[in-house]
Amino acid sequence: MEQLPGADAAFLAIETPEAPGHVGGLTLLDPTTSPDFSFDKLVATISERIHLAPRLTQTLREVPLGLDRPYLVDDPDFDVRNHIRRIGVSSPGGLRELAELASYLHARPLHRDRPLWELWFIEGVSDGRCALFMKSHHCLMDGTAGAGMGELICDLEPEPPAAFATAADEERDGQRNYSSLEIGLRAAVHLAQGPRKTLGFGAKLLRQTAGMLFNSSTEGAPPLPTSIPATSFNRDVGPRRAFAAASVALDDVKTVKNHYEVTVNDVVLAITGTAIRNYLLARNELPEESLVSIIAVSKRAEGDGALGNQVTTVPCVWASDEPDPVERLKKIHHNAAVSKEVCANYDAELLSGMGEAFPPVLTNLFMRNFAPSLAPAMTPGNVLVSNVRGTPVPLYVAGARIETMYPLSILMPSQGLNITVVSYMGKVDVGFIADPDLVEDIWELAEAVPRALAELVEAVEKELQAPRA
Amino acid sequence: MEQLPGADAAFLAIETPEAPGHVGGLTLLDPTTSPDFSFDKLVATISERIHLAPRLTQTLREVPLGLDRPYLVDDPDFDVRNHIRRIGVSSPGGLRELAELASYLHARPLHRDRPLWELWFIEGVSDGRCALFMKSHHCLMDGTAGAGMGELICDLEPEPPAAFATAADEERDGQRNYSSLEIGLRAAVHLAQGPRKTLGFGAKLLRQTAGMLFNSSTEGAPPLPTSIPATSFNRDVGPRRAFAAASVALDDVKTVKNHYEVTVNDVVLAITGTAIRNYLLARNELPEESLVSIIAVSKRAEGDGALGNQVTTVPCVWASDEPDPVERLKKIHHNAAVSKEVCANYDAELLSGMGEAFPPVLTNLFMRNFAPSLAPAMTPGNVLVSNVRGTPVPLYVAGARIETMYPLSILMPSQGLNITVVSYMGKVDVGFIADPDLVEDIWELAEAVPRALAELVEAVEKELQAPRA
Numbered sequence: 001m002e003q004l005p006g007a008d009a010a011f012l013a014i015e016t017p018e019a020p021g022h023v024g025g026l027t028l029l030d031p032t033t034s035p036d037f038s039f040d041k042l043v044a045t046i047s048e049r050i051h052l053a054p055r056l057t058q059t060l061r062e063v064p065l066g067l068d069r070p071y072l073v074d075d076p077d078f079d080v081r082n083h084i085r086r087i088g089v090s091s092p093g094g095l096r097e098l099a100e101l102a103s104y105l106h107a108r109p110l111h112r113d114r115p116l117w118e119l120w121f122i123e124g125v126s127d128g129r130c131a132l133f134m135k136s137h138h139c140l141m142d143g144t145a146g147a148g149m150g151e152l153i154c155d156l157e158p159e160p161p162a163a164f165a166t167a168a169d170e171e172r173d174g175q176r177n178y179s180s181l182e183i184g185l186r187a188a189v190h191l192a193q194g195p196r197k198t199l200g201f202g203a204k205l206l207r208q209t210a211g212m213l214f215n216s217s218t219e220g221a222p223p224l225p226t227s228i229p230a231t232s233f234n235r236d237v238g239p240r241r242a243f244a245a246a247s248v249a250l251d252d253v254k255t256v257k258n259h260y261e262v263t264v265n266d267v268v269l270a271i272t273g274t275a276i277r278n279y280l281l282a283r284n285e286l287p288e289e290s291l292v293s294i295i296a297v298s299k300r301a302e303g304d305g306a307l308g309n310q311v312t313t314v315p316c317v318w319a320s321d322e323p324d325p326v327e328r329l330k331k332i333h334h335n336a337a338v339s340k341e342v343c344a345n346y347d348a349e350l351l352s353g354m355g356e357a358f359p360p361v362l363t364n365l366f367m368r369n370f371a372p373s374l375a376p377a378m379t380p381g382n383v384l385v386s387n388v389r390g391t392p393v394p395l396y397v398a399g400a401r402i403e404t405m406y407p408l409s410i411l412m413p414s415q416g417l418n419i420t421v422v423s424y425m426g427k428v429d430v431g432f433i434a435d436p437d438l439v440e441d442i443w444e445l446a447e448a449v450p451r452a453l454a455e456l457v458e459a460v461e462k463e464l465q466a467p468r469a
Numbered sequence: 470m471e472q473l474p475g476a477d478a479a480f481l482a483i484e485t486p487e488a489p490g491h492v493g494g495l496t497l498l499d500p501t502t503s504p505d506f507s508f509d510k511l512v513a514t515i516s517e518r519i520h521l522a523p524r525l526t527q528t529l530r531e532v533p534l535g536l537d538r539p540y541l542v543d544d545p546d547f548d549v550r551n552h553i554r555r556i557g558v559s560s561p562g563g564l565r566e567l568a569e570l571a572s573y574l575h576a577r578p579l580h581r582d583r584p585l586w587e588l589w590f591i592e593g594v595s596d597g598r599c600a601l602f603m604k605s606h607h608c609l610m611d612g613t614a615g616a617g618m619g620e621l622i623c624d625l626e627p628e629p630p631a632a633f634a635t636a637a638d639e640e641r642d643g644q645r646n647y648s649s650l651e652i653g654l655r656a657a658v659h660l661a662q663g664p665r666k667t668l669g670f671g672a673k674l675l676r677q678t679a680g681m682l683f684n685s686s687t688e689g690a691p692p693l694p695t696s697i698p699a700t701s702f703n704r705d706v707g708p709r710r711a712f713a714a715a716s717v718a719l720d721d722v723k724t725v726k727n728h729y730e731v732t733v734n735d736v737v738l739a740i741t742g743t744a745i746r747n748y749l750l751a752r753n754e755l756p757e758e759s760l761v762s763i764i765a766v767s768k769r770a771e772g773d774g775a776l777g778n779q780v781t782t783v784p785c786v787w788a789s790d791e792p793d794p795v796e797r798l799k800k801i802h803h804n805a806a807v808s809k810e811v812c813a814n815y816d817a818e819l820l821s822g823m824g825e826a827f828p829p830v831l832t833n834l835f836m837r838n839f840a841p842s843l844a845p846a847m848t849p850g851n852v853l854v855s856n857v858r859g860t861p862v863p864l865y866v867a868g869a870r871i872e873t874m875y876p877l878s879i880l881m882p883s884q885g886l887n888i889t890v891v892s893y894m895g896k897v898d899v900g901f902i903a904d905p906d907l908v909e910d911i912w913e914l915a916e917a918v919p920r921a922l923a924e925l926v927e928a929v930e931k932e933l934q935a936p937r938a
Contacts, residue, residue: 017580039559077906087570088557088593090508101556108577111486111708124557124593239580437546 002072004060008139009069012060018239020109022116024408025134025150026102026243026431027397032128033158034399039086039121042132045398046119046153047080053152055140056083060112075115084119093126096443099243105133106408106433107241116140117149132397138410155396220335221342222292222315225380229287231280233416233438234382242436244446245406247429248453256453259460260326262333265387268421269293269318269336270329270456272385272430275448276417277320282444291320292381295336314339315380325452326459383417384409390424406431417445471541473529477608478538481529487708489578491585493877494603494619495571495712495900496866501597502627503868508555508590511601514867515588515622516549522621524609525552529581544584553588562595565912568712574602575877575902576710585609586618601866607879624865689804690811691761691784694849698756700749702885702907703851711905713915714875716898717922725922728929729795731802734856737890738762738787738805739798739925741854741899744917745886746789751913760789761850764805783808784849794921795928852886853878859893875900886914 004012015021031037050056059075087105089097101122110116116137125131134149228234253267273293280286292315316339319331386409395402406429407420416438420431432445439445473481484490500506519525528544556574558566570591579585585606594600603618697703722736742762749755762785785808788800855878864871875898876889885907889900901914908914 082905085569085573086559086566087573088559088562090555090557090590090592093557097555100554104554104556113707121559123559238582436551 004069004072004139011138012070015109017109018237019411019413021139021410022106022110022135022137023410024102024106025132026098026245026406026408027132027134027402028098028125028404029130029132029397029400030403031130031400033396033401037130037398037400039084042119042121042153042398043080043084046084049152050080053149056115056117056136056149056152059115062112078115082114083117084121086121086123088124089122089131091124093124095245098122098125098131099245102133102406102408103241103243103433103436105135106243107239110135110137119149129403130400153397154402156393158396158399158401160396220317220331220338222317222335222339222380223289227289228292228381229289231287231291231382232283232285233434234414235416235438237411237413237416237435238437240436241408241411241433242439242442243406243408243431243433244442245429245431246446246449247404247427248450250423250426250428252453252457253428255460256329256456259463260329260333262329263336264423265295266329266333266336267453267456268387268428268430269295269316269332269385270325271449271452272419272421273318273320273328273332274325274452274455275445276318276383278448278452279445280320286320289321291318291383292316293318294381294384295339295387313384314342318382325455329456383419384412384415385419385421387421388423390422392425394425404429408433411435473538473541473608480607481539484578486578487706488880488882490608490879491575491579491604491606492879493571493575494601495567495714495875495877496601496603496871497567497594497873498599498601498866498869499872500599500869502865502870506599506867506869508553511588511590511622511867512549512553515553518621519549522618525584525586525605525618525621528584531581547584551583552586553590555590555592557593558591558600560593562593564714567591567594567600568714571602571875571877572710572712572902572905574604575712576708579604579606588618598872599869622866623871625862627865627868627870629865689786689800689807691786691804691808691849692758696758697761697850698758700756700760700851701752701754702903703883704885704907706880706882706885706904707906709905710877710880710902711908711911712875712877712900712902713911714898714900715915715918716873716896717919719892719895719897721922721926722892722897724929725798725925728932729798729802731798732805733892734764735798735802735805736922736925737856737897737899738764738785738801738854739794740918740921741888741890742787742789742797742801743794743921743924744914745787745852747917747921748914749789755789758790760787760852761785762787763850763853764808764856782853783811787851794924798925852888853881853884854888854890856890857892859891861894863894873898877902880904 011021029037034041055072057075057078058072059078061071061073087101089101091097105118105120110118117140118135120133120135122131122133136149248271253264256262256267257264273291276291277286295314295316316332317335319328319335322328322331386407388407390405402424404427405422405424407422408431409418409420411418411433416435418433420433422429422431430446430449432439432442434442434445436442480490498506503510524541526544526547527541528547530540530542556570558570560566574587574589579587586609587604589602589604591600591602605618717740722733725731725736725739726733742760745760746755764783764785783805785801786804788797788804791797791800855876857876859874871893873896874891874893876891877900878887878889880887880902885904887902889902891898891900899915899918901908901911903911903914905911
């Protein structure tokens with residue numbers, strides 16, 4: 001029995017019916033890599049390994065009236081079959097239908113009387129593929145307390161060594177150390193950690209309430225939270241979710257990146273920003289001042305492998321007021337650099353602090369009653385854009401190769417749109433999650449992304465063909 | 470704008486996350502009766518008719534702090550496509566897989582910021598069939614305020630007259646009268662009203678709190694609510710649901726009914742009671758005293774067409790302490806007759822009265838905090854068995870013939886198991902809904918029903934072959 005650490009407890013306490021605190025992942029699988037791939041094999045694989053992730057078999061014991069952080073206790077009735085479910089996608093089983101199904105599954109809160117995760121095995125996917133939808137409460141995903149579902153089920157090869165589970169278990173039971181294989185898995189599977197990282201925004205939100213002010217005298221520096229322009233999707237978030245996704249070639253992103261000497265993240269911000277700019281322009285709703293994105297990039301992705309799960313989120317002026325796409329990219333590059341410098345010192349674990357400092361009942365009362373009205377003033381930007389670096393090598397689930405994994409993140413109060421981007425095996429997969437009452441056609445956003453990249457690639461080609469000045 | 474009547478308001482107020490107040494229906498369709506049957510045709514059919522059921526396009530305006538009954542207002546953003554959804558069943562798409570999917574869909578509460586209904590179009594059903602899962606809040610199903618979803622979409626022929634919707638609409642708008650066709654539909658479609666009727670149990674529960682005592686001196690009369698034997702499924706009900714179903718031939722039921730001069734309802738009680746008796750026997754949990762069923766039979770089914778939706782629920786001693794199946798049937802016949810006589814005067818609309826008398830906030834506080842502990846004392850029986858007479862003639866949805874419709878009812882506090890029975894087109898379809906934490910294998914119950922009937926049919930055959938005394 002263990003008491004939940006502050007940050008994890010805070011993720012539970014801030015949960016409301018409109019803003020459940022779980023994250024999701026829609027994973028497309030190619031089962032042809034494993035002749036015996038099946039629902040039963042998936043269940044068997046997870047059953048074999050579940051002991052490696054103790055939190056997945058524990059349930060919450062909440063303190064009466066929410067006066068203290070909850071405890072985690074072993075669920076005496078734990079049965080992995082209560083958590084792994086089968087469902088089908090409607091025909092023809094393409095990305096649109098999968099996204100619709102994932103939206104339904106993601107919108108539904110997890111009930112707190114069992115370990116807080118579900119895994120949905122989805123049949124009926126087109127082209128003989130199948131899919132998984134993973135859903136787990138953010139409070140389960142503590143980096144030190146145990147592996148998450150993604151790490152538990154992902155392998156670097158279709159047929160991992162059979163001794164994996166037992167060997168790792170023995171080491172763990174004795175010393176709470178990880179086997180070297182497990183360490184390798186944990187390091188490789190950034191995919192599954194994506195959603196957690198985007199959640200660092202929770203910390204950001206609270207950081208703002210502490211009254212930190214940005215240095216607004218530097219050009220391109222983010223504005224004060226009170227000066228973020230209003231949009232139709234920065235309103236109270238309701239209980240429904242809509243999800244849409246698009247993929248582009250990493251090579252195209254790199255062509256643009258190399259030519260303009262910017263970062264992959266700058267290109268990602270440019271093409272998603274263009275999608276949102278066009279969406280608002282088409283509705284005559286684009287604010288005069290630039291929108292502000294909130295960038296959540298894993299520190300590990302920047303080369304510092306030792307920092308674990310620490311999260312950096314910084315607001316970045318999105319240059320949505322700049323009509324020329326290339327100029328917009330250049331401004332974003334400049335603004336992102338300024339933001340990182342200006343915000344370099346902002347990295348306190350404030351959500352954790354809040355979890356330690358306040359009883360859950362107060363945090364939850366605050367979120368239910370005041371967050372929606374205060375959030376616009378507290379929020380440092382319009383849309384959180386989380387760019388997660390996956391692996392260049394393929395990953396496998398029960399022998400089936402992962403083709404794509406889109407994380408579905410949490411919408412915070414007044415953040416009716418969230419973007420997550422994963423690079424994996426030569427593709428950049430872009431996922432949009434939104435409240436469909438605030439974003440009327442989320443596919444319009446997703447479909448604008450490849451067009452925005454094509455526009456930049458075209459500009460590069462034009463400049464390369466033009467005689468050098 | 471209209472204020473919800475007391476009974477409907479009470480159905481909202483008693484709702485908790487563990488006991489949501491919606492009812493469901495799993496309908497199997499044969500699409501071969503309509504060459505152009507499709508999801509789009511279903512959507513078009515409902516769009517055409519939705520104006521006939523005003524409550525399906527209205528949303529709740531709750532009174533602040535729950536101090537008065539909510540109002541119904543037109544939803545300015547109403548779009549039928551927000552309420553009709555597509556999903557697939559896992560392979561092979563048989564009754565087990567459909568029941569599993571229906572369990573998931575039924576367990577999830579409806580969110581209150583939109584009209585309180587959903588219709589799921591289910592693909593992937595075996596044998597080229599398809600299925601629907603209908604879900605609507607009980608507060609929508611008022612008999613006078615508008616037709617329910619079932620009545621709205623069911624036809625007596627594959628291609629109903631095209632003028633149906635318009636003609637009916639004009640009459641309705643002018644006089645609030647129904648067209649004769651609509652009256653025919655309303656009268657025919659008992660199927661869709663089944664779930665509502667089972668809910669009359671809410672009234673029963675409150676009747677008990679008013680302190681009514683049963684006449685316990687008559688032989689076979691129901692015991693005092695405080696003397697109902699305890700079982701493992703009469704405990705606090707959690708948020709999950711499991712559903713299982715079985716079908717038997719109406720002719721077999723009638724063979725038994727006619728031979729022993731009992732009613733169809735007596736046979737239904739006997740075969741479901743035998744299933745539960747065997748289930749508890751196998752676990753060494755059968756109480757010494759007889760279990761008590763709660764019978765909810767529509768008055769209309771007894772020939773009184775004018776009474777509308779009035780509900781009768783009476784407790785009936787189930788004779789589960791009688792080992793011989795034929796003797797059990799005879800005792801049930803006797804006990805049901807005694808119960809109806811003893812309880813003849815109990816028919817006040819008490820749930821309605823409670824809805825009028827108490828503000829929703831008090832009713833809900835009561836249900837959330839005290840109902841689970843008080844319920845065992847208030848509840849007049851172990852399991853509600855609702856027997857709904859369907860039609861002998863086929864019904865159609867968007868041209869596709871309805872083969873089977875199983876209602877999925879509400880579980881009340883301490884009622885972890887509920888049975889609904891529908892007779893339709895020569896079959897008797899029996900559905901069990903339960904909290905899977907209280908009933909470990911609901912299919913064991915469903916599968917015991919045809920065996921229990923076969924046992925009675927065999928007894929009849931034996932008696933017919935034996936020389937008459």
